[in-house]
Amino acid sequence: MERAMRRLFWFFAALFVVLIGNLTYWQVFAAPRLNTDPSNTRAVERQMRVERGVILTADGVEAATNTQEDVYFFRTYPDGSLFAPWLGYNSIRYGRAGVERVYNPELAGELDILQITNIIDLVTGKPRRGADVRLTVDADVQRAAAEALGDRAGAVVALDPKTGAVLAMTSYPRYDPNTLESDWDSLLSAEGRPLFDRAVQGTYAPGSVFKVIVAAAALQEGVVVTDAPFDDTGSFTAGGYEVTNFGDEAYGQHTFSDALVKSINTTFAKVGVDLGAATLGRYAGAFGVGSDLPWKLGGETGSFPNAAGMDTAHVAQVSFGQGEVLVSPLEMALVAAGIANGGTIMEPFIVSEVRDYRQTLLQRTQPQVWKRPITAATAQTVSELMVRAVEEGTGTNAAIEGVKVAGKTGTAEVDEGESHAWFIAFAPADDPQVAVAVIVEHGGTGGTAAAPIARSVIQAALAQE
């Protein structure tokens, strides 16, 4: 009996040794594979223990911050939808987008440079913290843009023309990242596509705001001068296509300057045809239309049709911003900024600095020149014409007392419904601090629907100086 009892013990001891071996397999050898298994939610949980860096506006408002419950940090956005959609979200279920996605290594503290301080903190027992990201966006300008646009579908972009820093960028409809997870299904099916960033991803026919590029090209190329005389009968036929003016106006004798100020289609069609498809295409590209945008958050870029395939009728159409040319609001804001900045377009950026929680600077965005489509002299000339457009032309709704505002309206005809209302502007014209592009989808004319929004944004931006 004793022998059997000893054997019974050794049998069980062997079972428990197998158990320990098996446990070692899972906890040591299989652990790396299990820790990264797609059905393992612990990776997410580990992220939630990290105090994610705060996203601050240029004026110090917290656009994205955290609330702590027990050992977990929950992302909150104190201003709700104000900075959506480009600020993005950080969702356990739906991943990340916008600044939250692109700057995740910094925010989550996963940068190589942060690892060292993290290890020090780990040893000293401090919880891991991500780095703070500071935006170029000013909360007051952003709020002014969002409020001015209101609940009309469209977008507003405001830049510092001297640096390319984004001062405000908004799109409507947008979403509240705080309730993203519960709203997700309705956000996907909503008609206005709230997750879609119209300011960067939206591409629209530019209408008459495109005349700024055509005018710059024509003046730079010497095809016209500002006081070149034109005669308008209200109609101009090019390649069998009849160009008319907005509201079927006939302007009679006028100069090229008047044509931009009053937005005369027939004259721009004539000038465009004189320039030719190739030159028009070159300048569109030089101003950034259809070029790959150096925009870290990603997005679509507009397009300009292939010059070789364009007949005269199409060239005439494109010359006043119709036909197959498409632009995004950000691209048009860059065009305005280029004119404002003496013919030099700076690369747009939205994050100025990254600092760790000790306020040590980790990254700083240096302004970079992107394109130089025209000379400073040409830019000066176009600028003066745009000032006149606001003072006495189609853009009077953007005028601000005591400030020289330069602007250009656009009313882009679309296949269905009202025209899209455009306005691009910058101010003050002699020392530009802000360049703006506004689009209101199906808003009617640029002068009535878009110009007042640009004025509000410019006022807010200049009030920050």
Place this chain on the structure above:
Amino acid sequence: MRTGNRELALLLPATLLTTLGFALLYTRGAQELSPASLVYGGIFLGLFGIVHLARRLLVPMADPYLLPVTAVLSTIGILMIYRLNPSRALDQALWLIVGLAVFVLILGCFRRHFSLLSDYKYLIGLLGIGLLLATIVFGREINGAKLWIYVGSRGIQPPEFAKLMLVVFFAAYLADVRELLTVSTSRFLGMAIPPVRYLSPLLLVWALSLALMIFMKDLGTSLLFFGALLALLYVATGRLLYVVAGVVLFAGGACVLYQIFPHVQLRVDIWLDPWVDPSGRGYQILQSLFALAAGGVFGRGLGDGYLLTTQGQPLIPAVETDFIFSAIGEELGLVGGVAVILLYVIFLYRAIHVAISARDDFSRLLAAGLGAIFGLQAFLILGGVTKLIPLTGITLPFVSYGGSSIVANFGLLALLLLASEQGARERAAERVPVVVGGGDG
């Protein structure tokens, strides 16, 4: 050191563990050290101190290592349950007190009347079978297994108690017939077969095990009963033939059941590949493996694992009961997990030591049987949650949350100590006549 003092000294680490564990969990929540953790340690020491004194008084010569091992296991259990769900820890603490009371009660009742257990073996066996039948008839099905009887809002698990009664019955019965089982009177297919009528109660238990599997839909409990029976048969007769025959019989029955019952197939399929349905049927075992992997060698630290979701729900279903070892593996790591496994090995070692030291067949078989069923239960659930074997829903003795389990296992401990005391007394009695005999002669 005297046996009794050795036990007292060994209880101190358990008390220290309780105090430090609660101190850790308190500081996590409150950011400051609360005297409450000392109170818990004090109560724990007081409780086990009283039980220790009772044992010294009632069974002074019994094994001094078993009680400290159960004290450490209970401490680990209560700490993990407190960390998962503080209100359940209070429940568990109350059940621990009930369990210790039952422990003292059993010691008190049977220390002078140990033979009652073997004398009334049929009554005890029938009582055990009656409990199982009652469970089948009145039981409520929870998580696919019919193991619970509800008295008011309180659920009890009769199989936990039936387990003890059947081991007592097997041990007593085999002590009586073991001589006869080793004598072969007939041959079957060239094999020596003992008289069939002595084997019939054992065949009855085999049938009962299969019936349990069918009616309770519970593989674990039926495996436990049958495994304990085989272990006892082997110890009683020293014949591996019984074990082989038993395993074949059980395997045959299990194969038939596998074909017939979808829930058995499901268990096996999940075991073979939980990744087929990671968010559904394979969810529980995968979460258990993820928890173990997250723990690694040293664990994430008590209270620092991801055992509760941010909504406070347990990530692993049944983490306080069947899957408590996964929680231990995550927070205390491989080191803590192996320590727990070794505690079961020590318990089993002491149980077998009691069996070997005992002098009469009943004490020997009782200790071996209790050790076997205890070791098997620990192995089945530990192997189940670590995907070594298919999962069977049974508790981890002394650690899992659950009143029936705690009380029944303290009952088991009491029976073991009674067997140990009986053996020690008989050994002492063997020596005494040598001294006294001289005077008489």
